[in-house]
Amino acid sequence: MSLASDIMNIALWIAFGAVALAQIMAMIRLVIGPGVVDRILALDTMAINAIGLVVLLGIAQGTAIYFEVTLIIAMLGFVSTVAYARFVLRGDIIE
Template identity: 60%
Template sequence: MIAYALYFAYFCFGSALLMNLWKVATAPDVVDRILALDTMVINSIALLILYGLTLGTEIFFEAAMIIAMLGFVSTVAYARFILRGNIIE
């Protein structure tokens, strides 16, 4: 039964990732693209965690934590670039 739930979750997060990719390609504004990229990071973290659950290993959880930290830093850097025009003062 858990296998069916995992397949359903793979389908949901995979389709959400594709929809975010479409939004990145067709968004009219830079802010919309940044939000779509941030959501893509969250969906890829969810897919990594699901894959780790499927295989039963902990290494994918650590990779998800690293990607979460990088996603947060990149979102903050994009936001600072939009607000101020530079990232490092």
Template identity: 55%
Template structure:
């Protein structure tokens, strides 16, 4: 039963990933594209966690944590660049 639920959730996350990619390329403004990129990596993290639950492996959770930290740092760097025009002062 859990396998079916994970597969349904994976399909839904794959659709969310496709919609995020669409918004990333077709976003009318830069903040829309940044938000789409942020949503894209969050959906990818959720997909990796679901894969880890499905395969009962802890390595996927470590990969998801690493991806979350890198995504957060990237989002902060892009936001700082947009606000100030410079990442490192």
């Protein structure tokens, strides 16, 4: 293995650790969150962290299929955040 490959593997492991730590911290904010707004932001942050983890997994395995999965997760995360925020503000999602 070359030096560039070793550095890439180390960078991937550090990135996995950082994003996993961010995901755990967002889960803690989701549970502890003093307000509803904090919980909504924690859910949105968790969706973004999930996207990051899937992208890192795709880079580590060298396949492109994971990037299509991230698009689906991004769309679902956006729609769920908007729906939850509308529910909190108005009491219903669909008028």
